[in-house]
Amino acid sequence: MEKLKTDYIYRKIAGNIEKKIMDGVLKTGDKLPSVRLISQENGISISTALQSYYALESKGLIEARPQSGYYVTHCTRTLPDLVTTSQPNNWAGHEETENIIARVYSEIGKKGNIQFSLGVPAIELLPVAKLNKAIVHALREMDDSGTSYEPVEGNLRLRRQIARHSYTWGGNLKEDDIITASGCMNALANCLVSLVSKGDTIAVESPVYFGILQLAQSLGLNVLELPTNACTGIEIEALEKELKNNKIQLCLLVSNFSNPLGSTMPDEHKKKVVELMEHYNIPLIEDDLYGDVYFGAHRPKSLKTYDQSGNVLWCGSFSKTLAPGYRVGWIAPGKFKEKIIKTKLFHNISSTTLTQEAIGGFLENGRYENHLRKIRNTLHGNSLNFLRTIGESFPDDTKVTRPQGGFILWVELNKNVDAFKLYEQALKHKISIAPGRMFTLQKQYNNCVRLSYGMHWDEQVQEGLIKIGTLTKELI
């Protein structure tokens, strides 16, 4: 408990200072209060005060100068914030989107490229050695060493831990409320197969993760892209209009640090959307894949937090935080539990036993929380380094999102820049980016790119970013 309290205090202090830096109240070169003063003013120990500064230092926001103290280093030359709301026109450009995705995919895994296009954490950010121990431990502990089928609902140890972990967003789940899946996309696929069929229409954000578009198309579903704000997520009025007109059979939203916009729905929006969907009796799938990777003091709430009737199917995975290759995700399917279990049974029988058990043990021992603290810190630092470098090297009219968690920046370039041309140019310099056209079925976001910062920040990465800025200037 004492540790948690200290954690809370140092983060709060660091957060306050960071906000002042980001708002331009504290400028590059400004001297910060001494550690002793911070300690006295807040009634905390010197070591807790120091921790605040260490946290800011690790994010590249401040630096220590010997015999002098701490100074602001972050460049506050701010690019315009991207807070606009998308205006999808639902023009059907399906084939073109598919070709662009195929083109980007054909290059996506190539070694030697700087991978700004991947939505997964680089291996350096994963706790590989500890996971290996968890696997060996699971081999020893399980009677069958994981060779037998799990119950269709999934590994009990893991489901217990996922349920327990739900307290972080105000959830009150029990192990019986959780069905495991082979990753989050498999969770979403299970939900869609269970709840809608060919010819039905689902509402999503715009821009939206292309995997969701592809999955929906493979099931013969119509996709209705709705206006979405880069800060606050889907526009509730637009969703309500479609519900009133009886246009949609299902809604799928990425509630926190969405991909690609990075938007997080405010609590009141979450509550309102859940109530709306419940009122119209239309299922709501929540993709909360990034929720655990928050930069602030608390994990944001989920849509599920506000679910009274079991109408929300809360989906997530460990692919963005622990091990994509383990294929472990989950669904809390609410009132649709029976349908979800059947679909899982018929399409998969069960998920891989060993990796589920290993992650279950990993969570049980508190290793997940420890690891999350580290990866959040790294990613937050990365996001600030990315924002700073983009601010310094991209054209002045570049707009960029400022997500408070997750892996991803959405960058809107000058209207005359064709992001697909930029993609091809960047690739010649062994830099891989994701052009905006991948994230819609419509002819939109031609001047946008998605950049992932889920990697180890170093000079090469920085130079790669600067190069994209240079190439952008050439294309204007």
Added chain:
Amino acid sequence: MEKLKTDYIYRKIAGNIEKKIMDGVLKTGDKLPSVRLISQENGISISTALQSYYALESKGLIEARPQSGYYVTHCTRTLPDLVTTSQPNNWAGHEETENIIARVYSEIGKKGNIQFSLGVPAIELLPVAKLNKAIVHALREMDDSGTSYEPVEGNLRLRRQIARHSYTWGGNLKEDDIITASGCMNALANCLVSLVSKGDTIAVESPVYFGILQLAQSLGLNVLELPTNACTGIEIEALEKELKNNKIQLCLLVSNFSNPLGSTMPDEHKKKVVELMEHYNIPLIEDDLYGDVYFGAHRPKSLKTYDQSGNVLWCGSFSKTLAPGYRVGWIAPGKFKEKIIKTKLFHNISSTTLTQEAIGGFLENGRYENHLRKIRNTLHGNSLNFLRTIGESFPDDTKVTRPQGGFILWVELNKNVDAFKLYEQALKHKISIAPGRMFTLQKQYNNCVRLSYGMHWDEQVQEGLIKIGTLTKELI
């Protein structure tokens, strides 16, 4: 090579003697030729000749009497062979089937029951310790210890080995011809999602594995059950008729040691079906889940063996031979490769890296072949013990299949026996069986049961079988 040759000879000799016993040419109590004589007649070593007798002994067919020699022990009181052909009437009894399946499933995993109802090998038959070594080896050998995504096609090492192994059935596959899946049901699900959609009709055997019925129903497909011979599989004329009448969009067949009938299509049938499907340009999914578990001298060929145009999607898994919980299966999708890859990507992204790599290594080191030899021998012995015990303890009018591989017997009881009542009765004695009504959507097979012999044979199992015979007599 020498070892392979010896293997071949001793099995051939054992096979000949076994046939004579099964045909009743050699009867219980008959003395067999001396080991010396076998050795001289066949021009083989004494040890090879002995191996033949050991093999027959381990199957409970013969026994050694001290200072006397080998004698036939197998009871040749033969039950009528079940060689009839089913006559499905395609009456829609869907709901009833679902309830029966749900009832059986609700009890299926209960510990303490004798599990004649499970279609998976018991843990005692699996090479658990060696698989654990393979996992630990994979953790050490892979750069990322299996934490990263595999390419969507699947683990290269594994695909290479599956392709290499295809020589056993006259296949000539390359690694690029294989896409991995999360088990065989997941392989079938991928094929169906890729190739047909809601409202389409697929042709299957009757009776058919209930998982296939459930999967088809979950996708909104119509299922056409076709007449099927307990020895030779689907009736080709019936299939041809439906093809001519343009009634089906896809056909799914279990080619070898089918579940539940145990039928294996003769080579000429396989060739003919492949040609037919190709002629009508209708995709053919082959579920070859049991092909490696043959009791004869050679693995039976697959439908894929005769596939010239890429119209056959050959599916299999390691769930019946190595580790169900690893969730590792595959598809050789022929000309449908691109569709299959897309479906896998959209619904799963990839399969579990670690278990794929471990099985890849297991095959590479020849451990799979070694293990198959053992498990085939055990299962063959079990099947003979089951047939003997059923022959001794079931009513005279019982008919039973004599599969040449796989895990499963299909037993047709007296017409007046309601197998679901038998199921409920048996359960009271902690014995679990699978009533025939689970294996059709029609009101059929009410007097049939499926019995799995994929377990360690012991007195308790034998008593369980005898009990089923007693209960059956009571129900007549």
